[in-house]
Every structure is written in C-alpha cells, then in structure tokens.
Amino acid sequence: MIVRLHLKDSTIELSSTMIMGNIDLNTDAPLSLDDIYDIAEDYKESGATFLEFSVNKYEQRDCSVDGQLDMLCAAIEAVNDCELIVGVYTSNPEIMTKVAQCGAQFIVDPNALRAPGAIEAISSTGLAVCMLYDQQCSFKEEDDSDPCAAVSEFFYERLDACMNAGIDRQKIILEPMIGVHTSVEYRLKIFGRLKTFVSFGLPLSCSLPRLVANESESNPNEQNMSIVTTVALFAEQQGIRIIRTKQVYDIAVAINSWHALHQSARPFKLTRAIGAKLKNLAQGKRKGNANK
Numbered sequence: 001m002i003v004r005l006h007l008k009d010s011t012i013e014l015s016s017t018m019i020m021g022n023i024d025l026n027t028d029a030p031l032s033l034d035d036i037y038d039i040a041e042d043y044k045e046s047g048a049t050f051l052e053f054s055v056n057k058y059e060q061r062d063c064s065v066d067g068q069l070d071m072l073c074a075a076i077e078a079v080n081d082c083e084l085i086v087g088v089y090t091s092n093p094e095i096m097t098k099v100a101q102c103g104a105q106f107i108v109d110p111n112a113l114r115a116p117g118a119i120e121a122i123s124s125t126g127l128a129v130c131m132l133y134d135q136q137c138s139f140k141e142e143d144d145s146d147p148c149a150a151v152s153e154f155f156y157e158r159l160d161a162c163m164n165a166g167i168d169r170q171k172i173i174l175e176p177m178i179g180v181h182t183s184v185e186y187r188l189k190i191f192g193r194l195k196t197f198v199s200f201g202l203p204l205s206c207s208l209p210r211l212v213a214n215e216s217e218s219n220p221n222e223q224n225m226s227i228v229t230t231v232a233l234f235a236e237q238q239g240i241r242i243i244r245t246k247q248v249y250d251i252a253v254a255i256n257s258w259h260a261l262h263q264s265a266r267p268f269k270l271t272r273a274i275g276a277k278l279k280n281l282a283q284g285k286r287k288g289n290a291n292k
Contacts, residue, residue, distance in 0.1 A: 003203050006170040007105040008126045014203050017236040019252055020050035020244045024057045025071045033078040040079040047252030052108055054089035073102040093117035100125035112158045119165045130173035130205055131158055139186040147186050148193045151176045175205045194238035205242035206235050229254035
C-alpha cells in the first residue's frame with residue numbers, strides 16, 4: 001500500500017522505506033554550523049530523505065526553551081541548502097510553533113501530542129507529526145498482556161484527539177515501538193506483528209538502533225550493525241516506511257541492495273545502475289572517513 005504524507009509545504013509519496021537521519025544538538029558538546037551542514041550533506045549523499053534535529057536527546061541535562069530554540073533555528077537555517085526534509089524532536093508546543101516559522105516541516109513527538117497546547121500547535125502550524133507510542137509504559141512478564149493491543153488502543157485515542165482538533169490525517173506518522181526498558185521478548189512481539197499497524201493506513205516509523213540512554217555499553221547487540229541492518233530489512237518488509245537513525249549509510253546500503261536483488265532480472269546480481277550507485281556511496285564514505 002502506498003501512503004502519502006502531507007508536510008507543511010509539500011506532499012511526499014512513501015512507496016518504499018525512507019531514512020530519517022538524526023543530529024542531536026548536545027549542549028555539552030556543541031556542533032558548529034559547519035559541522036551540522038557537513039553531517040546533513042553526508043546523510044543526504046548516503047541516502048537520507050529526512051533530517052531530524054533534537055536537543056540533548058540522549059542526555060539527562062535540561063536546556064531552556066530559549067536555548068533550544070536558538071540552537072534549533074540556527075541548525076535549520078544552516079541546512080537550508082541540503083535538500084532534506086527537516087523536522088524537530090520535541091513535545092513542547094512553543095518550540096513546535098517557532099521551528100515551523102524557521103522552516104521545519106514536521107515534528108517527532110515522544111509524548112504523542114499529549115502536552116497542553118501541543119495538538120493546537122500542530123493544527124495551527126500545518127506541520128506533519130510523528131507520534132511515538134508512550135515510551136514510559138512498561139510491559140511486565142507476569143502481566144501476560146498484549147503489547148500490540150495496548151499500542152493500537154493508544155493510537156486510536158490519539159488519532160481521535162487529532163481528528164477532533166482538525167489535523168489532516170495524512171499529516172500523521174505513527175511509531176509503534178515500545179520502550180527500550182521493556183523486555184526483549186515483548187519488543188520482539190511488536191516487531192513480529194508490525195503489519196497489525198498497517199491497518200491504520202498511515203506511515204509507520206521506527207528508530208534504529210534502539211538504545212537505552214546512557215547505557216549503550218550494557219546493550220552491545222543494539223549497536224551491532226549486522227543486527228541493526230537485519231532488523232531494518234525486516235521492518236521494511238513489515239510495512240515500516242521511515243527509519244529514524246544515525247546509521248544512515250549502513251541502513252541505506254542494506255535497503256538499496258535488498259531492492260536491487262529483488263528487482264534485478266538476473267537473481268543475486270545487482271543491476272548496473274544500482275550497483276554503480278552503491279559503489280559510489282561506498283567510495284564517498286571511505287573518502288569522507290579518510291578526511292576526518
């Protein structure tokens with residue numbers, strides 16, 4: 001099924017899985033505007049379509065609203081020529097409104113527009129929104145609960161709230177992934193039944209790798225790129241249309257190779273066009289690494 005996403009100023013057709021690169025603006029290790037531009041260009045050359053900015057996403061340190069806006073608006077302006085669709089990770093309605101004025105096209109909201117004023121901000125600005133399932137919800141083995149039913153019920157309620165606020169249904173992305181603090185068994189249940197959520201008729205997204213903040217050392221498998229790319233390919237087959245990641249190059253190569261193998265008239269051989277593209281990507285990446 002082909003789904004369309006209405007952004008603030010345009011519409012995009014999600015006929016296959018696209019990649020959203022992430023740049024986290026960490027106040028403890030700030031990036032220069034040139035650094036931000038270079039990362040965005042690298043993402044674009046590696047195959048990203050979207051770019052998501054966040055502030056202290058992986059840190060516990062707070063940053064004032066004014067501080068976040070200064071960083072986000074400067075970053076959005078810095079990548080204005082990169083030809084990426086730019087959005088912001090936030091639950092704050094004031095930030096949503098201001099970044100829309102700076103050129104953002106969408107919002108990724110980990111609180112699914114439940115903060116006071118958030119729905120109104122999306123409705124008035126015309127931004128698209130990616131609503132994440134409640135990451136604070138924990139599924140316990142002894143409960144014997146069905147995570148898919150809980151996620152579906154959550155999104156039905158949030159969609160009703162959006163429709164009542166006059167938000168265009170085609171401006172909504174759903175991310176049904178449950179929190180990383182939940183057991184692997186429950187998280188696998190969600191991945192195994194991702195097609196359940198295709199029935200919403202909306203774009204689905206997921207974030208890879210899925211790390212526990214400040215605990216990446218205790219989750220080595222989450223960073224193994226062989227595992228991450230395998231999960232990405234599986235997620236695409238289950239209906240995921242946007243993958244949010246910092247590992248843009250590796251996931252893009254995996255997905256492009258997968259499609260090339262399936263579309264080639266000669267099984268297990270890349271078509272010349274796609275093969276050349278992948279070769280250029282690899283050479284460009286090696287060259288970029290050599291210059292760092």
